């Protein structure tokens with residue numbers, strides 16, 4: 001597999017507000033974990049009249065830290081990348097406190113099956129006040145945010161570009177410390193790869209994921225991130241060519257080096273690839289649809 005040049009070095013001072021670029025400050029919530037790495041990084045854009053991206057989990061200490069960080073300023077926009085519990089729950093409380101609107105995708109994500117909890121969890125109640133359109137721009141003094149729809153991790157995922165710094169707040173779409181979980185039915189590998197290409201084409205200077213440090217060389221990182229998925233797809237096709245028909249047979253071979261307790265999650269990742277291969281007509285399923293139980297073979 002092509003190695004991804006992961007970046008994992010990050011100074012974490014929970015609750016403190018840290019200036020991380022001329023226009024960007026960050027506050028990290030104390031919710032570290034297997035899916036959130038060192039916790040949710042909340043980004044504050046601008047000075048005086050500011051935007052907040054992904055207010056994060058609904059934790060009292062975190063809300064207090066955000067209010068302290070924003071004291072004396074006016075929050076004009078709250079943006080949400082997607083409806084997961086480590087990103088969106090504090091959006092409405094913060095917007096109510098600030099007297100502004102919550103912007104995000106109007107798309108409602110499907111619930112993750114409970115047997116494959118590979119994420120911090122769905123925030124099924126999340127609805128924006130103001131639905132975003134792809135390409136919509138929002139302005140404050142000295143800053144311009146552009147919404148970029150990036151479905152894949154969830155069907156309603158949106159990244160936000162900060163045009164003045166040619167930077168992208170990449171949410172969970174691109175993470176420096178890890179690959180992203182794509183879990184059907186809401187997660188869609190075909191959409192995901194298209195969204196990676198969409199971000200790649202913009203040639204951003206810096207990516208600011210919600211979890212972990214920034215990616216300061218996005219082009220080679222995204223190339224490796226995309227190649228990693230295509231390598232996985234090639235492995236699946238090799239398994240089919242070797243006569244394996246079931247996802248549950250392929251995973252112990254493909255993930256032989258991985259702790260078997262992680263194999264159920266790996267099955268869902270392979271399912272995400274299989275759904276893309278079926279959708280593209282490369283692979284046939286005996287049931288006509290991609291599922292964990294189906295038998296697969298090369299099409300044609």
Ligand SMILES: [Zn+2]
Nearest residue numbers: 084119153172
């Ligand atoms: Zn997420």
